[in-house]
Amino acid sequence: MASYKVTSELVAGKSPGDTITDEELSGSSIEALIAAGHIESNKTTKKAEAE
């Protein structure tokens, strides 16, 4: 399950900094949300994975 960081104040039911999953975004265009600056991918670094 992919998750995203909320980056705008207009995402329904969320606040900036919250995490939202693709399941919660079912039926919505994730590409459009990223393009519009509402969410961004939660990137996991190798260092974080090692920890």
Next chain:
Amino acid sequence: MAIFVLKDTTVTVNSIDLTTYVTNVELVQAVDSVESTAMSATSTNGHQFVGGIQNNMVTISFNQDFATSKVHATLTALVGVQTTVVVKPTSSAVGATNPNFTITNCLMNEYRPITGAVGDLATVGSISFAGGLYTAPIV
């Protein structure tokens, strides 16, 4: 809920709450009329139709905002992209008297970022999300 005046109808487009920019909203629940009239020597009732596939439409007018991640950014990214629109009569909790009308897999094929004459408030031209599947709680 008795009759009421629209004041805080909530509108969510592609999971984005654009309620505070919406000035007008119209949701049409429809199906195609498919003609089923057949030859009959005794038929005197004219054309006959059966209900076809859903042909829904949500039309919304917005005040425009070109700031980052506001109205323009949200809508321009959705041109030609299937999405979901949710309309709720009031901002109160969802329930039998406040159903959340949902259209999934609908499409906006046209977006007008600027509409108006000199002296007017900057608005988005009335845009429509067509097609998709209509669902709402059974009241």
